[in-house]
Amino acid sequence: METTIRYPKDDPWRISEATFDPRFLGKYETIFALGNGYLGARAATEERYVGEKRDTFIAGTFDRFDRDEVTELPNIPDVFAVTVILDGQQLDLNQGEVSEYDRTLNVKTGELTRSFLWTYAGKQYRFQSSRFVSFKQRHVLAERISITPVAANANIRLTAGIDGQMTNNGTQHFNDDVKRLYPGQVLQLSAKTDQSEIYFVLTSEHRFSTEGVTMGKTKTEMLRRQLMSTYTADIEAGHPFVFTNITNVYTSRDIDVIYKDRSSLQAQGLETAEALKPFSYETLQKESAQAWADKIWDAMPITIDADESRDALAINFARYHLAVMTPAHDPRMNIGAKGLSGEGYKGHTFWDTEIFMLPYYIFTYPEVAKKLETYRFLSLGGARRKASDNGYHGAQYPWESAWIDDGESTPVWGATDIVTGKATKIWSGFIEQHITADVAYGINEYIQATGDQEFAETMGHEVILDTARFWASRLDWNEDKRQYEILDVIGPDEYKEHANNNAFTNHMAKWNMQLGLDLIKKLRDTAPAEYTRLDDRLNLDQLEQEVSEKIDKLYLPEPNANDVIPQDDDYLSKKLIDLAPYTVNGKVGSLFDHFNLDQVDQMQVTKQADVILLLFLFEKHFSKDVKLKNWEYYEPKTTHDSSLSLLTHTIFAADLGDKKMAYDFYQRARDIDMGPNMSSSDEGIHAASIGGIWSMTVFGFGGVRYLDGNLRIVPNLPDAWHELSFQIWWHQQKLAITETHDALKIKNLTGTADIQLDSVGGSYTVSGHDELVIKLA
């Protein structure tokens, strides 16, 4: 596989682009993306290239282009691009000669640096740039570009500014609003989204070095949606021309901004620019790096001692990107399926949050997990509207979720059907209904793991109850079989678009209904005040009666004579097909070049973990033998065409005790974004897969699990790992855990409560600040 990616030896914090290749712009724009959960910026190069995707997003600022499109995160004006003309020639790495090229993301400091030597027409120029999005001051981003003519004086012409001609693949969300140039080269551009009417104000201060540099003419132009300044200078040989751009961004949706009208935002932007003037790029970068250490690396350390430093890099890379993509500051927002690093999935939130990312937050930053699930509570209005629009009761969560009020945000039309020539209808927004149970699952996990009663009482319980109500209203009665069924759904395996009794969906629905029933009973018995309050709002008697009546009559697909759980009513009778001809590098990629979805629907082919995911989430409900038999049946039929698939298979293989297979799957999953495949990340980072790097590490190899409120830790370290050390929060106690092949050590760093857990050899209690050591070998 042709690749330009490099992993500096023995360095678990850096990832590099070793040579510039214009074919691979998208890869690095995504994996080198910067951000702080509020603001995310793809790492487009300073100079522009055909095919670049120069995206910057601010979480939660959704806008809809027209009524036929769904809402999406708009690509805001860019401040990173520059045009550099050196001695009359525009800097373009496709021309001249490039040597000593390096671009490196340091995930520890959140800084992206780039350097190279450019030779053109016999003259050499040393280029160095660095940039970051502040992790300390969320509205601030900065860029510094240094250009040194090596041996002869040079003339430079540099154009930089605020460029609102950006689009989302041709979709323009902003009006052409006010631009203004202030003394001291402070540029300010305002823009307003068209439909959602959110104001954005970007303010940039441009600074220049003076030693060996003679500045010439400056010209500022106000073009359409653009405010650009062009600077000229003569540079003495050996002296760097240094351009620094300190930018701040505010929007009328910001939770930390009080006055949200345009002129207040403009004043705020100017004020911030003024306040930043005394601080150098280095100072601001250091302060940001310190925030990374304080909030992430030192606060909740995870270390992996392994044969290859790439595994340790993977967990750091994953945690970096989780911090970059997660709007931890604002419960009205959630994580997009591509984070803030690309236009894929339009910034929308899926079940990925609850099933694949929430575990990291529950165990590492429970206060962030709380915000992510508060978002679901705040979205109840849209969920209730969706249920009602579809003729159901309670709360039916949208498959794709954007702003809390938006409700269902899944687009209706997708890729070409190669047989009919028409666009394919996307059914997920209509019938991929397991999301509603997934939300309840996530909320329950959060409550169980944290014991956060305040959240449960004010938000979580209401979601659990009204999702249970949805399922009760959703069931289809089968008069012949005298049972309830769930017909015409899409399960996690999206190749099967109109499945009946999808095992995952039915099991999750029943579990959700049972959770509601149990909660009603528990509240009536133990929390009469809350019971009364919720009964007033939600009519719990009626709910209990309806759910009770139906729950036992709901059909659940159970293991058949061969111990295989049928994925749905028809799957096991469909055509068997050999996937080998469609497999390249161990990945099925070309199936849809040969078949359309209707044809794939008729085959025993699965996109991603479906029954396997069910067995993972409800591991206690199924025997090891059933797990093994289903693994043997479904894994060879799975294309892993979704980035959500491999991580579950990794953990499942680890649970089954197959360390080699688990590590093989881990490596494939780890490499979805970070690996050498240069084309897989163009649309943005795979958020769930990034969350999965933590899950594979802590759940899969670390063997941590929380089941029905109980903590279990049974290490499964692969042979290539020598020690895994991490910290987790459990019931408001912070635990430090170290695992080797020989021993498991657990210490309660908080030490204010006893911790019960299951592990090899039985149940244990960790008391106070004691360290518990369990021998494994």
Added chain:
Amino acid sequence: METTIRYPKDDPWRISEATFDPRFLGKYETIFALGNGYLGARAATEERYVGEKRDTFIAGTFDRFDRDEVTELPNIPDVFAVTVILDGQQLDLNQGEVSEYDRTLNVKTGELTRSFLWTYAGKQYRFQSSRFVSFKQRHVLAERISITPVAANANIRLTAGIDGQMTNNGTQHFNDDVKRLYPGQVLQLSAKTDQSEIYFVLTSEHRFSTEGVTMGKTKTEMLRRQLMSTYTADIEAGHPFVFTNITNVYTSRDIDVIYKDRSSLQAQGLETAEALKPFSYETLQKESAQAWADKIWDAMPITIDADESRDALAINFARYHLAVMTPAHDPRMNIGAKGLSGEGYKGHTFWDTEIFMLPYYIFTYPEVAKKLETYRFLSLGGARRKASDNGYHGAQYPWESAWIDDGESTPVWGATDIVTGKATKIWSGFIEQHITADVAYGINEYIQATGDQEFAETMGHEVILDTARFWASRLDWNEDKRQYEILDVIGPDEYKEHANNNAFTNHMAKWNMQLGLDLIKKLRDTAPAEYTRLDDRLNLDQLEQEVSEKIDKLYLPEPNANDVIPQDDDYLSKKLIDLAPYTVNGKVGSLFDHFNLDQVDQMQVTKQADVILLLFLFEKHFSKDVKLKNWEYYEPKTTHDSSLSLLTHTIFAADLGDKKMAYDFYQRARDIDMGPNMSSSDEGIHAASIGGIWSMTVFGFGGVRYLDGNLRIVPNLPDAWHELSFQIWWHQQKLAITETHDALKIKNLTGTADIQLDSVGGSYTVSGHDELVIKLA
């Protein structure tokens, strides 16, 4: 001056780009633009580059992005761009080596061709492309690309399709509508403008050569606003891989389409694609070239025998672009200030039509001139609304005009004010009021030159009368001087933004009022039926009374003691400034880098012909001495910062008998687009200047003039010209005129009426088919 433009020797039909230079994309995109008056396409290269402006427009399909922006011609989906990957390397002329490069526009056939040899990684590929927009079938455009691996077999991967991710500098006008792939690689994409709700349907058929080519996998993708097919093939050494793309476009605004709903347009597109299938690229190109000959070159030939073939090329180049930019098929549209070749001025129509382009059409294609002025009649509604909105009566024409119903379409905000840092307000839409008289002037010229009574009676007279009414209501009474004045206007010299009694405006206004008065009298005396009909509509008695009362009291700036006509009340008392420091290559370019508009307003500096234009349009009203004195006064103060300036100065200098100066000005004006300046045409062609090439030729050097209904021909050939031969229509007779330094020959090719004209030595009559020869030397 660094340039890559070439004029093939002794060839008055071709203009070439000699080497590829990515700095000059915009120049060639504009001057090589293709079109047929319905559809115009900038000549972006087949492969994409940073900085390209890939525009395609359809005349009259205006859309407004939001209520704060003015309406503009939307950039429709592109069909010319391809991505070509040869043996794994993307074709990009910034990489590898390029030799034998040539791109040539043949203005005679309307075909653009390009060829080069590309060497990459030791392999050579011969690239040839050609394209045209059909001049025969206005909905059709075609492109052919041929790639031949010179010495070794090669693999190609070519992506082409319909790309609706185009924007107007970031402004998206279209929704993401239906895409569809039909058998035989017929691609169809529909799109609808957001505000004006105009449907566009583009249908492309892709064809491939088969000899020496083994086609591989084809993949069609429906992306956002995109329908793209990727083709792969193995090519034998020495064999061309030929890709042909035959596209047709329809819109719901098309005058020749009856059923304008989306599905009818889609059916029409498919039907046209089907009908075009039997025809090769060559056949369609030949048919288009024949239409160019039939409608332009053979129908109304103009030849120049000069020292340099570049002067003959200039008139052909100008007539080519006039045909490309003029929507001669539809009177609901007019010519944009940048034609259909760029986003500059948003496709809007200015006074340029009447003053600088209409003369060509009146004398060469009077039926087109009629459509251009019919547009003004159809726009009366908006003009009356504008008058009423401003508190005036009658019809006040918009400074910038778009769709006939739109009314005033001038944007309100322009470039940065370098002193305040704010955007500059554009006052033209409010107070550049001479446009209303300019429209009346054009209509009167058309009627005088053609004698088209049907147009006069049904349309022209109404415009003349209601513009006269506007002026009567517009005048400002000066009680001190007991006279009417016109205060607070912008004249042609747009440096003076709030001028009082601008000479051009006052003279034009008075002339317009007098024209109305004369018309009322004439109608009453000679056309009682029309008089009654118009009186019923427009209350002619009241109009006559009001205009009569005011017209004699309107102050007209007359020559002062030095024979200088004051440009306005204050001009002659403003500061004198030496323009030399701001002059580069004979052109004042950098004035606004040093002063803002308020400062320039205080100087005796003029942007473009203002008093000089007045003297040209009303040459009979002023003595030769006055003309000379004003020339000597104003010319040195004129920056010619508008492309509308030099051409008037050329004709004026020719009239004054200064052949050398006239030819110098001519060369500068001729070269505004066609010349070696690589940056002047980025925003699109200078339509008025292009019209001026004909005016300088036929009016300036040919000495043709029509004054108060009389034809005059007094040749002024420059020394470098040996013979000028052209044809004109005059009073429905087609005249063939040949001029040398010795003689003027006139023959009436129609010969159905006698023609009176003035020339050297007195008045002449041309009878029947006789040739009149007048000796000059």
